Amino acid sequence: MTELSQIQFGQPVEPCVSHDKWALLDTLTCAARQFNLNHRTLTVLRALLTFYPDRKLSDVPGLAVVYPSNRTLSQRLNGMPESTLRRHLATLVRAGIVSRQDSANRKRFARFGGLAFGFDLSPLARLAPQIYEAAEEEYRKQQEIDSLRARIAATRQRLIEGATLMPHHPLMEDSRRILRRKVDAETLRDVLDSLENHLDNTRKIDVPTERMSARNSENERHIQTTDKSESVCTTAPVCEAEDIALDDVTLSCKEYRDFLPDAPRNWSDLLRVAYTLYPMMGIDRSTFEEAREKIGPNGVSVAILCMLEKIADIRKPGAYLRGLSKRADQGKLNLRAMIKAAGPRKLSADNFA
Structure with a gap:
């Protein structure tokens, strides 16, 4: 087999460059996607390589011909059906990994005197530079994917710890499912951008843009009517004159507790x-x-909680909120009235009439 598989027929003598056949196969496995090969096709190639006796694979055409029958190949592949085997052999030929040296009757055999018909493995050796380059590219892509996955996981954790997004938020659910699937780098980048946008918005909310304090220990000047908590809308264009306390909001609006049982400690919460x-x-x-933008960060928070209290009566919440924005733009939005309407009705004699 060693002598016959290396018989050169009809080819000029050229300098021979050889490559370790198993190292080439391992590298090709890493780059299989770029050559449109799957693991079963690679298994067939491995079986073909076992029929070549030397470990070093020559790149000279005709010096690495193997000629097992389909039946012999099938046996070495643990009984792979011949129809499946033929399909995978055709895939290897189309990919340029092996070439066929066919006899007149398409039988595979070798004869002394320079005749050998079967599968020539030398194209695999000639493709070595492209295979190594493709494998290196695949490695870089995988490194990028691993990095993006790590950044998504870290960003999700920061959003959860900061209570910016809850685990059941649609974006958090989507990112969790994507981390469990095999997806490309572009999809991961899109998810990471969405998560980081929420993180950036949180930073903008938490950092005051203007110092209005009367004392160095304060971040904002609040308008208060009670000693219970901070007031609302110091930055909102519509509600600057409103003096709504945070406790008034959390005591009147209770539906949010079904989703977030912990009471917010401040307006950022x-x-x-x-x-x-x-x-x-x-x-x-x-x-x-x-x-x-139109109602202000504190004002829109109050509006959302008040809307949630009456959500069963609101047919289109998006249109409803746009209406509130329009009223705010006109200076007609009354958040205190919304909070009063959201709270429990007080009992009076009329209730029992």
Whole structure:
């Protein structure tokens, strides 16, 4: 077999470059996607390589011919059906990994005197540079994918720890499912961009853009009517004159507790609650961001919680919030009235009439 498989027929003598056949096969396995090969086709190639006696594979045409019958190959492949075997052999030929040296009757055999018919494995050796390059590219792509996955996992954790997005938020659910699937780098980048946008918005919310404090220890000047908590809308264009306390909001609006049982400690916490709730209410992001700009971050938080109290009576929450934005733009929005309407009705004699 060694002598016959290396008989050169009808080919000029050329300098021979050889490659380790098993190293080439392992590298090709890493780059299989770029050559449109699957693991079963590679298994057939491995079986063909076992019929070549030397470990070093020559790149000279005709010096690495093997000629097992389909029956012999099938036996070496643990009984692979011959129809399946022929399909995988055809795939190897189309990919240029092996070439056929056919006899007149398409039988595979070798004769002394320079005749050998079967599968020539030398194309595999000649493709070595492309195979190694493709494998290196696949390695770089996989490194990028691994890095993106790690960044998505880290960003998800930061959003959860900061209560910016809850685990059941649609975006968090999508990112969790994607981390469990095999997806390309572009899909991962899109998910990471969406997560990081939420993280950036949180940073913008938490950092005051203007110092209005009367004392160095304060971040904002609040208008208060009670000693219970902070007031609302120091930055909102519509509600600057409103003096709504945070406790008034959390005591009047209770439906949010079904989703987020922990009471917000400050207005930043309340805004995070609103960011979690608005997708569940069927409000798109652009509508919410427009409302946030026109009503203010604190005002839109109050509006979302008040809407949730009456959500069963609101047919189109997105249109409803746009209406509130329009009223705010006209200076007609009354958040205190919304909070009063959202709270429990007080009992009076008329209730029992």
